[in-house]
Amino acid sequence: MCGLRDEASVDLAVRLGVDAVGFVFADSVRRISAEEAAPLVRRVTGHTVAVGVFKGSPVPEVIEIAAAAGLGTVQVHDLTSADDVTRLREAGLGVIRAVVAGDTSGDFGADRILVDGATAGAGVPWDWANQRRPDGEWILAGGLHPGNVRAAVDATGAWGVDVSSGVESSRGVKDAALIEQFVAAVRTGD
Numbered sequence: 157m158c159g160l161r162d163e164a165s166v167d168l169a170v171r172l173g174v175d176a177v178g179f180v181f182a183d184s185v186r187r188i189s190a191e192e193a194a195p196l197v198r199r200v201t202g203h204t205v206a207v208g209v210f211k212g213s214p215v216p217e218v219i220e221i222a223a224a225a226g227l228g229t230v231q232v233h234d235l236t237s238a239d240d241v242t243r244l245r246e247a248g249l250g251v252i253r254a255v256v257a258g259d260t261s262g263d264f265g266a267d268r269i270l271v272d273g274a275t276a277g278a279g280v281p282w283d284w285a286n287q288r289r290p291d292g293e294w295i296l297a298g299g300l301h302p303g304n305v306r307a308a309v310d311a312t313g314a315w316g317v318d319v320s321s322g323v324e325s326s327r328g329v330k331d332a333a334l335i336e337q338f339v340a341a342v343r344t345g346d
């Protein structure tokens with residue numbers, strides 16, 4: 157569940173037991189500062205993991221922001237080498253490598269790979285059924301919403317899913333009912 161910026165949405169996601177909540181530090185309507193994120197990150201408890209989402213930040217900046225916000229895991233959309241992943245790991249961070257659908261360069265040694273559409277956070281689906289997909293446990297993202305997520309998982313066999321736009325009432329504004337519907341849809345058939 158990505159792009160959270162308010163206490164109520166964080167608390168709801170944690171209560172629902174989602175695996176991860178994402179805080180966006182990339183150029184986005186959902187962007188927050190490390191100072192704004194830190195108190196939200198402290199509300200993330202139990203099984204749920206807080207993830208910092210980055211695009212356009214050099215590795216040292218990712219490490220600095222993650223430390224300032226109190227994050228132990230980062231999702232990075234523009235890692236260019238396995239060396240980048242090594243540097244993040246050496247800083248003690250879990251790493252999710254986000255790639256655009258069709259990219260076959262692999263995970264670079266990251267903990268997980270996330271496959272997204274061409275424009276991250278735009279709410280636009282990619283051709284899940286026909287594009288080449290990674291082997292192993294991977295995360296599907298891009299244009300998911302309560303009405304399509306179950307079919308997308310069934311069509312792709314994705315291990316996990318990530319959503320931002322599809323649980324918003326307007327751009328950047330999370331909607332509690334949509335969050336609940338999304339989680340329920342994912343769990344249908346589990």
Ligand SMILES: O=C(O)c1ccccc1N[C@@H]1O[C@H](COP(=O)(O)O)[C@@H](O)[C@H]1O
Nearest residue numbers: 158182184276277279297298299320321
């Ligand atoms: O959510 C954003 O604004 C964002 C900005 C920059 C990089 C990643 C971002 N979010 C990630 O984008 C995908 C898909 O989002 P959507 O559901 O299609 O809106 C997801 O992995 C988010 O974590």
